[in-house]
Amino acid sequence: MLFTSSEFIIFFLPLLFLIYFLVPKKFLGVRNFVLFAFSLIFYAWGGVKYLALFAVSMAANYLGGLGVGLAKSKNVKRLWLILTVGVGLGLLGVFKYAGFFTSTLAHTGLPVKVVSFVLPIGISFYTFQGLSYVIDVYRGDAALQKNPLKVCLYIALFPQLVAGPIVRYTTVEKELSSREHSVTLFSDGAVRFMLGFGKKMLMANPMGEVADRVFSHTGSELLTAPSAWVGIIAYAMQIYFDFSAYSDMAIGLGKMFGFRFNENFNYPYISRSITEFWRRWHISLSTWFRDYVYIPLGGNRCSVIRHIINLAIVWFLTGMWHGASWNFILWGVYYGVLLILEKYVFGGVTEKLPRALRHVLTLALILVGWVFFRADSFSSAVQYLSAMAGANGTSPHEAVYLIMQYLPEFIICFIGIFPVKRLLEKKFSANAEHSLSAAFFKEFAPKLFALGVFALAYMKLVSGSFNPFIYFQF
Amino acid sequence: MKRENIAKISSVSLSVCFVLVLFLLAALTVLSADETFSFFENRNLAVMPTLDMEGISDGSYFTAVGEFVKDHAAAREVMLKASALMDLKLLRRPVVNDIYVGEDVLLPYFEYETVDMEKIAADAVTVAEKIEKTASITESYGGKYYFTAIPCQYMCYEDSYPWYLNSRNEYLDASSSAFFKELEARGVDLIDMMEYYEESGRPEYFSSTVDHHYGIRGAYDTYLEILRRLGEDTNLSFPTLKEGDFDLTTLEGRYIGSRSRKIFGLWESDERLQLILPKDAPEFKRYNNGYAVEASLFTLPENDTDDVLYTTYMGGDVAHTMIDTEREELPSILIYGESFTNAIETIMWYSFDEMHSLDMRYYKDMTVDEFIEIVQPDVVVCVRDYSVLLLTDDYGL
Known part of the structure; x- marks a missing residue:
């Protein structure tokens, strides 16, 4: 189920509110059960048959956690960990990568039968979440959780189930057993949810329409340079506002039910370097790789060569995590190379450049990266980049139409990539210190704004048909 | 506080x-x-x-x-x-719900396309062969066949598109010239109403600003042109409904055309649907799909001020309509195609004894060739608009 589907907004959410909040606060276990049951319904909406695999994943992580937590010797603990990680990554490998590997091998001429599985929704997210629990128990960062409902709820909790953010067990460990429910928290969550909902419907989706239109011309003479640039800028907007909207909604929903998830984005497009970009983009994924892959490999506290190898491994895996396709791997490797170059080759030089130029350079590199990410294949990416360079001419017709048609969205998205909201909040808070009317304004304006945005987004929801979530495919 | x-x-x-x-x-x-x-x-x-x-x-x-x-x-x-209104009035998008909102006309929005000349050539042959077969069946018993090409609305308003939008002229030019060449090679008589409309110097006069069909003037002049050609090419005699022989009635209600319907009638237009009513109309009987129905040519709104649709003409799309005026001295006619036939039918019947009309999107009892072989109308007219000339999925053929 999508957060931005009619059935979620109109039936799922009110029904969940009704049942969840009818259960008295003191029966947190029952509330947890209600959340878990609704999370399963939320997941099963995409097809009940995928529940079996999900259940296996949850069971493996619960049992793995028990094995790791109850084992007396370090070796047995390690064995349980390897087994659990093996099951998790094995399932991910089979369902997400088996087709890719077998077709790659078949392409090389080996007598391999190409297999294909339907990718279960959210498998990359829930696998990583489950693993973080078992690894944290192994490391002693988290206590063993013997209650299967709590482990399963942690993995299945619907706000972050299918498209992240990847919530660490340690983040919600305490809240699974004892959490605050308050009107303030609920209200904050509702505002965050409504703004995320609006971001998705009013910003990401229109930008997606532009990007899809332009990318559909890849390989044809219709993809002229102005169109290609408009298309990739639109895609950059789409993927940011789409994914960050999902994170906003997840964080908002979490708050409404008493959970506090970490932020997943921090205005990535204001970055002045690729390193900074990855500190601001999909934070839950990059920190997951940092803590569970990069640092265990030795991080940067090693020789230069070893560090470069560590970075290469992490970015190869980051690319692969996003999809079983060479262009995703290339995209990951592209960032790996850029980060290595930034660290060891031209980092010192770029730091001396004017700030504006560093922004522009960083954005240009990010846009090139998105071409690999969005294109259907490596050859399509090359065709698209050629078009950006003017290989198909510079006829501006379609680009002009797309800009004129989507001008309001382009303007809003342009404003939205800057931390305007943060600045306004700061200003309102400062004003509120001095005057009561400003305090009123500070409290009521954002909430009324969120309600207005929600109304507009609902209007778009029922009147539009273009509504895909990009990160569902991962 | x-x-x-x-x-x-x-x-x-x-x-x-x-x-x-x-x-x-x-x-x-x-x-x-x-x-x-x-x-x-x-x-x-x-x-x-x-x-x-x-x-x-x-x-x-x-x-x-x-x-x-x-x-x-x-x-x-x-x-x-609300969404359409916001796009139209507040955000002033050039295209709302796939409709380009011009100064004085609503036109369809088309994505840019690659015109595939090879496919056009192949489709032109396929459709022309089909038409040739129907024409030869008609002529085998002494009937007369015409293929009538009607310019679609956006052709008549081609200049109203802004420079950055695709008016489809490249495709329409390529498809019509390839198809007409094939018809000519096969000896099929063509009535090209675009030529006619263009000669007048104002093709938009014949079309609608809010609907994809022609207006009543477009239908009437098509009727006149068909009869003129029929008079030249055959010895058939028939009355022609000339200017002055009819009253041009304008319906009061707002005309909600297919274009304005897509934007919920939110675009203000003073265009009204018009009807041609012969002053000395003969009596007639009407049959829909073989069943006698009320002898009327128009489905009028209950109240004068109610919204009006193109389906006012002939009551909309009917698979097989027959108007019988019981004037056996006059020839019979079959008009077939799709909804463009509806407006012209409300005039054409006047000149014939029996007028059959087939909407081939809905008529499935037999093929048009079989129908012609059985009924043997004196005149057979295929009415197609330019945008669907090369459709090979039997749309209106």
């Missing part, structure tokens, strides 16, 4: 509003679950799917439920209109 209290009040108010809105949406959705048709979208709304295990297993059942909920979502039609 303390600042903490303000924060508390605002949080409570927002929470109550948010939850209330959700419950209100749920209630209104349940209440509108029995609606079945959306007029402005001109489509049936999704129905609640029947429960099946396979659908539950693979998720298709839930997808269908989602479609149902979306189609019956609370205040959906209000939201659709």
Whole structure:
């Protein structure tokens, strides 16, 4: 189920509110059960048959956690960990990568039968979440959780189930057993949810329409340079506002039910370097790789060569995590190379450049990266980049139409990539210190704004048909 | 009032509003679950799917439920209109719901396309062969066949598109010239109304600003041109409805054409649907699909000020219509094609004893060739608009 589907907004959410909040606060276990049951319904909406695999994943992580937590010797603990990680990554490998590997091998001429599985929704997210629990128990960062409902709820909790953010067990460990429910928290969550909902419907989706239109011309003479640039800028907007909207909604929903998830984005497009970009983009994924892959490999506290190898491994895996396709791997490797170059080759030089130029350079590199990410294949990416360079001419017709048609969205998205909201909040808070009317304004304006945005987004929801979530495919 | 209290009040108010809105949406959705048709979208709304295990297993059942909920979502039609109104008046988008909103006309929006000349050439041969066969069947018993090409609305208003939009002229030029060349090579008589309209110097005069069909002037001049050619090419005699022989009646209600319908009639237009009513109209009988029905050529609105649709002409699309004037001294005619025939039928019947009309999108009893062989009309006219000349999926043929 999508957060931005009619059935979620109109039936799922009110029904969940009704049942969840009818259960008295003191029966947190029952509330947890209600959340878990609704999370399963939320997941099963995409097809009940995928529940079996999900259940296996949850069971493996619960049992793995028990094995790791109850084992007396370090070796047995390690064995349980390897087994659990093996099951998790094995399932991910089979369902997400088996087709890719077998077709790659078949392409090389080996007598391999190409297999294909339907990718279960959210498998990359829930696998990583489950693993973080078992690894944290192994490391002693988290206590063993013997209650299967709590482990399963942690993995299945619907706000972050299918498209992240990847919530660490340690983040919600305490809240699974004892959490605050308050009107303030609920209200904050509702505002965050409504703004995320609006971001998705009013910003990401229109930008997606532009990007899809332009990318559909890849390989044809219709993809002229102005169109290609408009298309990739639109895609950059789409993927940011789409994914960050999902994170906003997840964080908002979490708050409404008493959970506090970490932020997943921090205005990535204001970055002045690729390193900074990855500190601001999909934070839950990059920190997951940092803590569970990069640092265990030795991080940067090693020789230069070893560090470069560590970075290469992490970015190869980051690319692969996003999809079983060479262009995703290339995209990951592209960032790996850029980060290595930034660290060891031209980092010192770029730091001396004017700030504006560093922004522009960083954005240009990010846009090139998105071409690999969005294109259907490596050859399509090359065709698209050629078009950006003017290989198909510079006829501006379609680009002009797309800009004129989507001008309001382009303007809003342009404003939205800057931390305007943060600045306004700061200003309102400062004003509120001095005057009561400003305090009123500070409290009521954002909430009324969120309600207005929600109304507009609902209007778009029922009147539009273009509504895909990009990160569902991962 | 303390600042903490303000924060508390605002949080409570927002929470109550948010939850209330959700419950209100749920209630209104349940209440509108029995609606079945959306007029402005001109489509049936999704129905609640029947429960099946396979659908539950693979998720298709839930997808269908989602479609149902979306189609019956609370205040959906209000939201659709509000969205179109916002795009039209506030954001002033050039294209709203796939309609380009010009200064004085509503035109369809087309994505840029690659014109495939090889496909056009191949399709032109396929369709021309089909037409040639129908024409030779007609001529085998002494009948006369014409293929009539009507310029579609956006051809007549080609210059109204802004420079950055695709007016499809490249495709239309290529497809029509390839097709007409094939017809000519096969000796099929063509009546090209674009040539006629262009000669007048104002093709838009014949078309509608809010609908994809021609206006009554377009239909009337097509009628005159067909009869002129018939007079030149045959010895048939028939009365012609000339200027002065009819009253031109303008309906009072707003004309909601296919273009304005897509934007919920929100675009202001003073165009009204017109009817040609012969002053000395002969009596006639009408049969729809073989059944006698009321002898009328128009479906008029209940009230004078009600909205009017193109379906006013002949009551809309009917698979087989027959108008019988019982004037056996006159020839008979078959007009076939798609909805462009409707307007011209309301005039053409006047000149013939029997007028058959087939809408080949709906007529499935037999092929048009079989129909012609059985009925043997004296005159057969295929009416096609330029945009569908090369459709090879039997659309209107």
